[in-house]
Amino acid sequence: MDDNKRILLVEDDPNFGIILRDFLKMNDYDVVLAKNGMEGFEKFKKHDFHICILDVMMPYKDGFTLAGEIKEINQDVPIIFLTAKSLKEDVLKGYKIGADDYLKKPFDSDVLLYKIKAILKRNKLSAILDTDEHEFKFGSFEFNSKLRHLKFKDNKYVKLSPKENMLLKMLLLHKNDLMPRELALTRIWRDDNYFTSRSMDVYIAKLRKQLEIDPNVKINNIHGEGFRLVSD
Amino acid sequence: MDDNKRILLVEDDPNFGIILRDFLKMNDYDVVLAKNGMEGFEKFKKHDFHICILDVMMPYKDGFTLAGEIKEINQDVPIIFLTAKSLKEDVLKGYKIGADDYLKKPFDSDVLLYKIKAILKRNKLSAILDTDEHEFKFGSFEFNSKLRHLKFKDNKYVKLSPKENMLLKMLLLHKNDLMPRELALTRIWRDDNYFTSRSMDVYIAKLRKQLEIDPNVKINNIHGEGFRLVSD
DNA sequence: ATCATATGTTAACGATAGGTTAAATTAATT
DNA sequence: AATTAATTTAACCTATCGTTAACATATGAT
CATH class of the missing domain: 1.10.10.10 (Winged helix-like DNA-binding domain superfamily/Winged helix DNA-binding domain)
Structure with missing residues (x-):
């Protein structure tokens, strides 16, 4: 029925979060916005998502921690981190957790769209590879x-x-x-x-x-x- | 999303700095002006910028040093150096730090605009090329x-x-x-x-x-x- | 015009990646 | 244990790649 891809977006800056959510919606994605790590995790447990976009720096529970919890439930959900700082250790930490891609803030909205598409395509491939x-x-x-x-x-x-x-x-x-x-x-x-x-x-x-x-x-x-x- | 690109401008000459800032603002950029390296670094940490324009010769902290600190936080912010002298060693030093372009003072303001656009376009392209x-x-x-x-x-x-x-x-x-x-x-x-x-x-x-x-x-x-x- | 330096161009060399076959080793079957 | 299949290792050869040398020409400064 509904063939739109579902995105979980976790972003603590409310202005930016809403803008980004609306932008993704305009591009035919179903988006659920959570404004912190805790809420993000709750929403992740409630729904199936095709992709998660997580801000790294959030109060209480950062993006990496959240990603770890998400990966414990579902190892295969692709995750894109949004990060202001792109310190090498952070990038490494992210990839160890299983990040699929990085986006440094500020980023170009078209680039985000491209990356989402690329990841979904890539994921389809590896799904085929793992299953029949x-x-x-x-x-x-x-x-x-x-x-x-x-x-x-x-x-x-x-x-x-x-x-x-x-x-x-x-x-x-x-x-x-x-x-x-x-x-x-x-x-x-x-x-x-x-x-x-x-x-x-x-x-x-x-x-x-x-x-x-x-x-x-x-x-x-x-x-x-x-x-x-x-x-x- | 927010269409205007954000520019960090670090220039110690107050007259020139303000003129340049206003010129960029007239051309639909959001500009934050800092009048020395220290202030520039503080402002960089506070906000997300799409591009940094740094004067090379500044008292206390020169443009190269500042660029190095900036690149430590975010490797991918494009940087344009403004330089009076364009010694070869300086140019090289700049590129090694990760400069995207140079501009010899005095410069034509339209050239600066053109370079800003070119860099933003280039950066967007290569971000896409990384995945797609x-x-x-x-x-x-x-x-x-x-x-x-x-x-x-x-x-x-x-x-x-x-x-x-x-x-x-x-x-x-x-x-x-x-x-x-x-x-x-x-x-x-x-x-x-x-x-x-x-x-x-x-x-x-x-x-x-x-x-x-x-x-x-x-x-x-x-x-x-x-x-x-x-x-x- | 003269000269130093930057660039244009071709060829040759050495290093490394890849193509292929066969022998050696390991794993799977009987 | 014996046989066969699968895979690895070795050996030898060719293709590709990047660097360097050598020589030619162009450019800009004086």
């Missing part, structure tokens, strides 16, 4: 990442190994876009060093061999950055 | 700085190296305006000496070669100052 959605079509291939089956047109399917499978899936989640090296290494190999990196290159070669039947599908390297699977 | 799409259009080119792809009309894209990529991006953030040599050197090469400077010239030549297909796009040198990419 294991059927992919690309070029003339059909790929089932649950069964680890890769099929070209009417050929019989080929069975992929677990690592081949995860890597292909990761590439497809970033289809036509950069899949950063470091992402695959931390997510699939759970370590980022010279050897895991070379291992990954070996798997890229294996996948390329599987995909070479289809001239419209390519895995391109972006030197120093990662790989990119291109297909129509 | 990295797409630029100029002349008949399309440039994707995330994939490091440069495309001319319907041609196949050309791959850019990391340094080519960063340099082109920096030129585009200053499109039709001066991109100071020292800025690219401190930000991209992270060092400013004879060799890095020559290296940069080599990369300018490489970019020129890539861009020569389009007669409407040029990278011009401004002797002793830097480069300017002109288009449209």
Whole structure:
């Protein structure tokens, strides 16, 4: 029914809070405004939110503390911190808690909108990655990442190994876009060093061999950055 | 939201400071004027500013020192220095601290306005680029700085190296305006000496070669100052 | 005009990342 | 325990990248 994304906004400055709330509402978000950490936490428990925007500096309960409590209930809600000071320790602290992004006050309202959109998009990706959605079509291939089956047109399917499978899936989640090296290494190999990196290159070669039947599908390297699977 | 951008102006000459403040106010900026470094820092801590304009030569606390303190609190506030002498060491020192631009006294007030606008626009762009799409259009080119792809009309894209990529991006953030040599050197090469400077010239030549297909796009040198990419 | 300095340009080199195959190792099955 | 599958490591090769050298030209100061 209501496909608007729901935002929890916690901001202690009432003027700024209301202005920001109205601005977000104008842009088709459903916004619940809380004016301190306590109230923010209560409202978070009552509703489901797609994203939380928290001011860092608030009396009684600061944004970091609130974020910690929120993450205890739901690890996956993306959080954007609003911060006047952008001290390095603060940024680090925020990322440890699980911040998805930072915005230094004063910020441009368009930038906030962009960041919200980017985060929601990103989150959709990782939701797919964690749950199912294991059927992919690309070029003339059909790929089932649950069964680890890769099929070209009417050929019989080929069975992929677990690592081949995860890597292909990761590439497809970033289809036509950069899949950063470091992402695959931390997510699939759970370590980022010279050897895991070379291992990954070996798997890229294996996948390329599987995909070479289809001239419209390519895995391109972006030197120093990662790989990119291109297909129509 | 609140449309007016807020400027912190720190200038020890009271006459000039007031004139400049009123001029900026007439141009729809909210200006807070401080008459020395100490006062400037206090006011910076109290309010959120979109941009700081600092006189370099002030008694007790000079503009550089103040800039350093400001950057410790908020690394991302753009800073414009006003300077009578424009010694090379001073310019370098400023860029290392994180200056966004320089203005030699006496200066044309319209130039200052133009620079303020350019900086705000640039800052907004790069904030967006941190998360979202990295797409630029100029002349008949399309440039994707995330994939490091440069495309001319319907041609196949050309791959850019990391340094080519960063340099082109920096030129585009200053499109039709001066991109100071020292800025690219401190930000991209992270060092400013004879060799890095020559290296940069080599990369300018490489970019020129890539861009020569389009007669409407040029990278011009401004002797002793830097480069300017002109288009449209 | 002269000179020092800044810039334009090309080529070559060394360093590092990536492509690929095969052998070695480890894990999974039987 | 034996066999097979999966993954890692090694080895060798190619591509890419950035720096530096070398030489040419342009610019601005004197």
